[in-house]
Amino acid sequence: MLQKLLLLTALCGAALAGSHSLRYFYTAVHGAPGVPEFSIVGYVDDQQFVRYQSNSESRRMEPRQRWIQEREDAGYWDGQTRTAQGWEQTYKVNVKTVMGRYNQTGGIHTVQQMYGCELKGDGSVGGFIQYGYDGNDFIAFDKDRKVWTAPTAAAVVTKNKWENTPGLSEQEKDYLEQICIEWLRKYVEYGHESLRPVRPEVTLSSPRGSRLSCLATGFYPRAIEVKLLKNGQILSDEESSGTSPNQDGTYQLRKSVEINPTATETYSCQVEHSSLTTPFTVVYTGPEVGGGPPTLIIVVVVIVVLLIVAAAIGGFYLYKKKGGKPGYTPAKQACNTMDSSSNNSSNPPA
16 A cells, blocks of 8 residues: 655744755866866755866856855955856866976876855854865865874875964964854845755555565655654665755655565654654554555455356357357556855965
């Protein structure tokens, strides 16, 4: 039996309730024709709201959400564009610098930076700055201790340079805890309608009898916990589809597990999301769990059996009426915002 329940428990409060984050991603690519040599994307929570690509026709920072396009003027976008173009030149140099650290002269290589801040529901703040090279960690900033962590010898050169630059660590910490948070508050106010948490709709069903599936869809933001349970115990052998976007900007996630359709265990699906004040649980009570085949199937089987029996009796009667002569034939069966005031974060690895 298909159970489809709209979760009714809402997270109370204004748009700033819960956690919100502001993140930027810089990517510089060397040796990959057709791929932008430099790009920037900015996110508020899970919404991309700005983008810059070095190979675009305009080579400008562009709005990706209506709420930022309508609230900021031409001066804002001019400033973001100048900053992005400046970082583009810096990162071209930095890719070659890091290649030299590894004695590389050719091939495809990338330098990436991710930084941002978080305003948590309890009012506390968090922040991070991380760099990567060719998909591996390169160097990261510990804002509480105001030091740089370098997992490789090639990054130690950068660590020593930045930690010996007067005021740099204090500047980075101030950006993450003050400036970034100020811009995050502004952006959340701009887009409060579209950034508001949306409750998931949950479907718990067993269409194949032996496989139980829990689908959570229509939720925002992206972060969600979906667990399948048997007799109240979390199942560890579940399969997950991974969280994927819907066309309307919300997300969906499906988890499924093999079950015994004739057993008497109780199966349920538990969902945790920022739009809910407490976890929500849907209990599966389909007739195929703990019982025989569905009533509709039983009725169809009985009707077919009766028809076969009637045909057999009729055939036998005709055969007797013909005197048992030959000739009778039985019937047959038949799926970084990058303006000068909002993204003053950090020196690239050089």
